[in-house]
Amino acid sequence: MNISEAADRTRVPPKTIRYYEEIGLVHPLREPNGYRRFRAEDVHKLAFLGRARALGFGIDDCRVLLALWENKARASAEVKRIASEHLGSIDAKIADLQAMRGTLAELVEACAGNDRPDCPIITSLET
Amino acid sequence: MNISEAADRTRVPPKTIRYYEEIGLVHPLREPNGYRRFRAEDVHKLAFLGRARALGFGIDDCRVLLALWENKARASAEVKRIASEHLGSIDAKIADLQAMRGTLAELVEACAGNDRPDCPIITSLET
DNA sequence: CTTGACCTTCCCCCTACTGGAACCCCCAGT
DNA sequence: ACTGGGGGTTCCAGTAGGGGGAAGGTCAAG
Numbered sequence: 023m024n025i026s027e028a029a030d031r032t033r034v035p036p037k038t039i040r041y042y043e044e045i046g047l048v049h050p051l052r053e054p055n056g057y058r059r060f061r062a063e064d065v066h067k068l069a070f071l072g073r074a075r076a077l078g079f080g081i082d083d084c085r086v087l088l089a090l091w092e093n094k095a096r097a098s099a100e101v102k103r104i105a106s107e108h109l110g111s112i113d114a115k116i117a118d119l120q121a122m123r124g125t126l127a128e129l130v131e132a133c134a135g136n137d138r139p140d141c142p143i144i145t146s147l148e149t
Numbered sequence: 150m151n152i153s154e155a156a157d158r159t160r161v162p163p164k165t166i167r168y169y170e171e172i173g174l175v176h177p178l179r180e181p182n183g184y185r186r187f188r189a190e191d192v193h194k195l196a197f198l199g200r201a202r203a204l205g206f207g208i209d210d211c212r213v214l215l216a217l218w219e220n221k222a223r224a225s226a227e228v229k230r231i232a233s234e235h236l237g238s239i240d241a242k243i244a245d246l247q248a249m250r251g252t253l254a255e256l257v258e259a260c261a262g263n264d265r266p267d268c269p270i271i272t273s274l275e276t
Numbered sequence: 277c278t279t280g281a282c283c284t285t286c287c288c289c290c291t292a293c294t295g296g297a298a299c300c301c302c303c304a305g306t
Numbered sequence: 307a308c309t310g311g312g313g314g315t316t317c318c319a320g321t322a323g324g325g326g327g328a329a330g331g332t333c334a335a336g
Contacts, residue, residue, distance in 0.1 A: 024282075024283075025282090025283075026282075026283085035324085035325090036283095037324065037325060037326090038323080038324065038325090040284095040285095041323070041324060045323095055283085055284095055331080055332060055333085056283075056284060056285095056331080056332090057282085057283055057284080057332085058283085058284090066275070069275075070274050070275055073273070073274045074274050075323090076249075077249050077252060077253055077274075078246070078249045078253075080322075080323095081322075081323070087271070087274065090271065091271050091274070091275060093266075094266060095266060096266045096268070096271075097263065097264040097265070097266070098260055098261055098262055098263060098264075098265060098266060098267060098268035098270075098271075099262045099263055099264060101260065101268045101270050101271055102257060102260040102261075102262035102268070102270065103262075105253060105256060105257050105260070105270050106257050108253065109250065109253050109254060109257055112246055112249055112250050112253065113250065115246055116243060116246045116247065116250065119205070119239055119242055119243045119246070120243065122203075122204050122205045122239055123236065123239050123240065123243065125204060126204055126205075126232060126235065126236050126239065127236060129232060130229060130232050130233050130236055133225055133228065133229040133232070134225055134229075135225055135226045135229035135230075136224065136225060136226055137224040137225075137226060138224070138225060139220075139221060139222060139223045139224070139225060140225060141223070141225035141228045141229070143225075143228050143229065143232050144214070144217065144218050144223075144225075144228055146200070147197050147200045147201050147204075147214065147218065148193070148197055148218060151313075151314075152313095152314075153313075153314085162293090162294085163314095164293070164294060164295085165292080165293065165294090167315090167316095168292075168293060168294095172292095182300085182301060182302085182314080182315095183300080183301085183314075183315060183316095184301085184313085184314055184315080185314085185315090202292090207291080207292090208291080208292070
């Protein structure tokens with residue numbers, strides 16, 4: 023199957039699929055005319071990547087997860103370690119955003135939002 | 150004052166200060182020898198930028214906020230609008246991350262994390 | 277034979293910086 | 307006078323993860 027069908031089936035855009043091939047995540051075959059040919063396993067891999075990315079795993083993690091997926095002798099501890107670390111970094115990001123959100127929400131709350139210049143948001147930024 | 154002192158006072162790194170000048174956020178003077186010279190107002194602006202960035206405002210927002218800060222005839226409604234939109238995008242990011250976190254936490258919880266290959270994390274990615 | 281939908285590669289663009297190389301400037305010490 | 311070290315400067319390249327779009331090859335239908 024061609025790239026657009028693979029894209030439709032996996033909901034990974036063609037551009038992204040080409041990028042994944044470029045960085046060695048997938049290895050579709052080539053037709054004599056130069057078109058990429060995707061086998062079932064390639065599509066399966068792309069779908070795997072799409073889900074892993076949707077969970078926020080970085081490309082490097084995806085590479086390792088793919089290898090573990092294909093390694094029937096893997097230890098689930100390794101998978102769990104990667105996922106746990108990722109979970110930790112998600113928690114850290116959430117905490118950062120919550121902190122920003124807290125401050126910002128207070129300021130927005132306190133701002134009259136009218137046509138006069140006095141504004142606690144600006145004041146807090148300049149002080 | 151030179152760039153490193155401005156950096157120390159504002160906690161904005163020299164590299165970042167140069168970048169901000171390049172994109173037109175600050176306009177320090179120049180000494181005859183080519184060194185940047187930062188006036189009090191430049192330092193004040195950098196500190197403003199540092200705080201705005203710490204609240205997660207993008208560079209374009211910072212540009213507008215700076216202009217509003219300097220515009221004594223500003224309407225606080227404009228400031229509030231920018232901050233509210235930003236708050237909305239922060240909330241959206243938090244929601245995305247929470248969704249990821251939820252799924253991921255369940256999977257991590259369910260994974261034995263031993264030396265056997267069966268792993269619900271992998272299973273959920275391949276299915 | 278042409279049209280339109282695919283496909284290809286290639287290169288630049290994005291955010292907001294960061295690191296590093298190559299080079300200039302100034303002051304203190306010997 | 308020379309040297310060393312700690313400023314400063316510019317420019318180039320790279321980051322993550324692709325997106326946009328140009329220039330050009332391919333294929334099936336009418």
